[in-house]
Amino acid sequence: MKPLNPKPSTDLSKDFHAVWHPCTQMKDHETVPPLLIERGEGVYLYDRDGNQYLDVISSWWVNLFGHNHPRLNSALKAQLDKVAHVMFAGITHQPAIDLATRLVELSPDNLKKVFFSDNGSTAVEVAVKMSLQYWRQTGHRNKTKFAYLKGGYHGETLGALSLCGIEMFRDNFEEVLLSNLEVEGPDCYRCPYGLKPDTCQAECFEPMQKTLKEHRDSLAGVIIEPLVQGAAGMKMYPPVYLKKLESACQRQNVHTIYDEIAVGFGRTGSLFVCGECELSPTFLCLSKGITSGYLPLAATLMEDEIYSAFYDDFATMKLFIHSHSYSANPLACAVANESLAMLTENDFLDTLKPKIQALEAGGKRLVELKWVGDFRQTGMIAAVELVKDKGTKEAFPFEDRVGYKIYQEGLKRGVLMRPLGNVIYFVPPLVISIAEIKMMMDTASECIRAVLD
Numbered sequence: 001m002k003p004l005n006p007k008p009s010t011d012l013s014k015d016f017h018a019v020w021h022p023c024t025q026m027k028d029h030e031t032v033p034p035l036l037i038e039r040g041e042g043v044y045l046y047d048r049d050g051n052q053y054l055d056v057i058s059s060w061w062v063n064l065f066g067h068n069h070p071r072l073n074s075a076l077k078a079q080l081d082k083v084a085h086v087m088f089a090g091i092t093h094q095p096a097i098d099l100a101t102r103l104v105e106l107s108p109d110n111l112k113k114v115f116f117s118d119n120g121s122t123a124v125e126v127a128v129k130m131s132l133q134y135w136r137q138t139g140h141r142n143k144t145k146f147a148y149l150k151g152g153y154h155g156e157t158l159g160a161l162s163l164c165g166i167e168m169f170r171d172n173f174e175e176v177l178l179s180n181l182e183v184e185g186p187d188c189y190r191c192p193y194g195l196k197p198d199t200c201q202a203e204c205f206e207p208m209q210k211t212l213k214e215h216r217d218s219l220a221g222v223i224i225e226p227l228v229q230g231a232a233g234m235k236m237y238p239p240v241y242l243k244k245l246e247s248a249c250q251r252q253n254v255h256t257i258y259d260e261i262a263v264g265f266g267r268t269g270s271l272f273v274c275g276e277c278e279l280s281p282t283f284l285c286l287s288k289g290i291t292s293g294y295l296p297l298a299a300t301l302m303e304d305e306i307y308s309a310f311y312d313d314f315a316t317m318k319l320f321i322h323s324h325s326y327s328a329n330p331l332a333c334a335v336a337n338e339s340l341a342m343l344t345e346n347d348f349l350d351t352l353k354p355k356i357q358a359l360e361a362g363g364k365r366l367v368e369l370k371w372v373g374d375f376r377q378t379g380m381i382a383a384v385e386l387v388k389d390k391g392t393k394e395a396f397p398f399e400d401r402v403g404y405k406i407y408q409e410g411l412k413r414g415v416l417m418r419p420l421g422n423v424i425y426f427v428p429p430l431v432i433s434i435a436e437i438k439m440m441m442d443t444a445s446e447c448i449r450a451v452l453d
């Protein structure tokens with residue numbers, strides 16, 4: 001075994017020997033060991049040597065209120081002294097009842113029930129299985145496929161992966177994935193229609209329109225990340241696309257599954273995109289920010305129409321048979337209730353407005369750099385796309401690992417970024433200050449120049 005470099009510490013050698021990290025070429029750790037994080041406080045993480053890192057990516061898009069938050073800690077400890085976990089079949093508990101009630105109140109009016117699971121992928125699997133079983137139980141046995149967008153990301157378990165439009169994730173598993181329909185979607189930076197997102201009418205909806213029309217008899221649903229395709233590189237598109245999707249799906253009798261796992265809970269500046277844009281999806285999938293990054297939890301909300309199709313005498317066998325051991329974990333629900341209270345009290349979402357403006361101001365400075373082809377932003381989510389040539393929008397080849405080099409430059413400067421290919425994105429905890437936003441974007445600018453100039 002090759003030694004770790006630079007100087008291996010005992011703990012990091014043990015990590016190298018025993019741990020396989022997600023979405024990581026482990027060989028990279030021969031030269032760049034993982035950060036050993038010891039504690040967190042607010043928007044900062046601290047390694048064992050006391051070095052501070054600004055958590056620009058909210059620990060994989062989950063953290064809303066910063067690390068080690070006193071209110072979230074107390075909510076968790078209070079529940080811990082009562083019960084840590086119970087099964088959720090035949091048993092219920094107050095944290096889950098409160099959370100489901102609040103989620104139904106705060107989401108669009110048509111969503112009436114909440115099914116809990118424990119991570120984003122499972123929230124998607126639940127929606128997909130419910131949709132399939134719904135159609136089967138209502139006499140549409142042929143409706144067994146889903147349409148998803150190119151660049152769409154909905155998780156990596158096999159069912160969820162079958163709805164992903166990103167080759168890198170799919171390639172090794174293509175043979176066993178379910179056969180769904182990939183549809184060309186919005187691409188606002190390189191719009192093939194030559195239009196601008198603030199003035200267009202989502203002309204790019206055409207391929208989806210066509211798919212819905214042609215495959216209406218076999219389509220169970222369409223799954224979509226509303227407004228921001230996260231894993232695709234924070235690709236953003238205007239709400240008019242969603243409006244068109246909603247009316248087309250209603251016309252063609254196809255479910256809409258909104259995956260707000262990344263964008264939900266305030267990231268876009270509003271609680272949920274569907275609420276903000278006055279849309280009524282058949283299903284809404286939530287996770288990530290639901291516990292502000294404390295514990296794994298997910299929720300799938302659905303229309304009454306779906307719920308009612310399963311509600312019958314036991315002997316009809318219309319029940320939904322799907323269960324996860326940690327469904328509606330009480331600790332997670334207790335933290336989620338506290339986090340949701342914090343999100344919805346004292347006009348918290350209004351406090352984001354000046355921060356959203358600060359992000360925009362920072363983006364405008366970044367886009368002046370020679371290498372920044374595009375700056376895009378939806379609320380508290382912002383991204384810049386690096387290009388070889390602004391005129392042609394030519395991308396850097398993936399082997400150059402531009403993003404990875406920028407990540408390393410960021411660490412040297414106390415900023416934890418995790419670029420997606422050539423896209424550097426900013427998804428900080430919502431409690432980040434305006435001064436920290438400025439520092440974050442100025443540092444990103446320095447890192448880009450350090451790697452590319």
Ligand SMILES: *Cc1c(COP(=O)(O)O)cnc(C)c1O
Nearest residue numbers: 119120121153154155230261262
């Ligand atoms: C992260 C994510 C998922 C998957 O959630 P996991 O908890 O990682 O399984 C699904 N959809 C979107 C849009 C996501 O960002």
